[in-house]
Amino acid sequence: MPSKNVISLDKIKVACRDCTLSTLCLPMGLRPEDVDRLDAIVKRNRPLQRGDHLFRAGDAFRHLYVVKTGAVKTFTQTNEGDEQVVGFHLPGEVLGLDAIQDGQHGCGARALETTAICELPFDRLEDLSSNIPSLQHQMFRLLSKEISHDAEMMALLGRSTAEERVASFLISLSERFKRRGFSATDFFLSMSRQEIGSYLGLALETVSRLFTRFQDEGILKVERKHVQILDLERLRAMVGHPASCEPHQATPPS
Amino acid sequence: MPSKNVISLDKIKVACRDCTLSTLCLPMGLRPEDVDRLDAIVKRNRPLQRGDHLFRAGDAFRHLYVVKTGAVKTFTQTNEGDEQVVGFHLPGEVLGLDAIQDGQHGCGARALETTAICELPFDRLEDLSSNIPSLQHQMFRLLSKEISHDAEMMALLGRSTAEERVASFLISLSERFKRRGFSATDFFLSMSRQEIGSYLGLALETVSRLFTRFQDEGILKVERKHVQILDLERLRAMVGHPASCEPHQATPPS
DNA sequence: GGCGAATTTTGACCTCGATCAATAACCTTC
């Protein structure tokens, strides 16, 4: 059912194939020439290796980054000087959104494995989005999505048990892989137990213990960094039935 | 040092006085007519009372909301059905940014006390910002600021002790009050211990105990909801010296 | 002003997960 204003998926894939910009292009009616204009400002760099910095805390903010292949972690410095992971970024996901506000990155970013990235010069993106209302709208959505994701994460960290956190982490990975066309039940963890623990507010030993427990219970098959989810439903049940965001019954305002 | 493109502060204050839109206007060079256009779309409603809903999870997203006076909490539903606080919003702060992405609010919002709010119809704001590049830029900054704030919060929840969390909470409140021209060392907590605990991932009893401990140590003077900070430096020391975001020495990439 | 509900404080106890420590598995590099 092609609508007159919406560019065909094929065309977008051609223009964006190389840069995983589908994040920005796909969900909206961008015209062909707009996609071209967007594509024209994208920079493509040599891939990063595990441990390489994409940027550091305090670096001047110039670009947004989109993960093409591989994976990236973002992190801040803890009081005692070690890394505190605040996010993992998989293919198709965007980094650097937190830096728009004050012109410098508030957290560092490093590759977790061999990783290809494209860079979007933010000032040119801003110029473009002034002229392309649907691109502006899409940028707002992108930022907003990050905010709601963070709110979910805060709710998770604020209240949950170790079991719920690990379950929730696996479900999130599963869904994100699925959305990008990878297997949702069989994947590699490019991050270490240490990094997972840091992200979830748990000790690395606790993460390891839960992985083995889930395996014993027949929920997972874990082999070092290779994970298979055998019983997604049981995982879902742990984090509270995923009642999504339905309004259901509303509590009267006292 | 007035620059030709920058509207005078007085003019902005006149246009925004009533709606606390300084968040959007102040930091940038909006022209007088732009401020007027912005002001023209603002809706001003009757104040809310403690417990009143500003919006509920699942409500359709129409407006951004700016707190004029009072305070608001945002919250999600926990698995067991009770409220999980994910944010407190003081005068001059904006709510609803998380809802842009999918057209409905992901969390509910309620007044913590008698609260005046102004509403900004988002579609009109979006139209305006297409025509006013500096407004668009400011919107991006606003969203980005929310994201970096969330990242800090995630780092706090992910790693800290109860002591650090409560200290950090008090410092945050202090700074936010100060920024809006209220006292930074002497203020009311419009939220209950329960709500603070929920927000910080602590039991309400733990919050209460820490308040009394801080008082015993001469750091605070607490009287129910009225708090005086007597030794801000000691509070700061608890959360790790606020080394801000300086680049200091950079770790070489392995 | 006095009664009942809600909130806060304080105390006692116990659990979950952090921490410490020791293997074990794996991944380099020579």
Added chain:
DNA sequence: GAAGGTTATTGATCGAGGTCAAAATTCGCC
């Protein structure tokens, strides 16, 4: 394939903070 480093697993112990319970204080509200 042996040596050395890194990462993961498993076990044992301990303490911060959760939970339960009761008292104290405050806040409506009739």
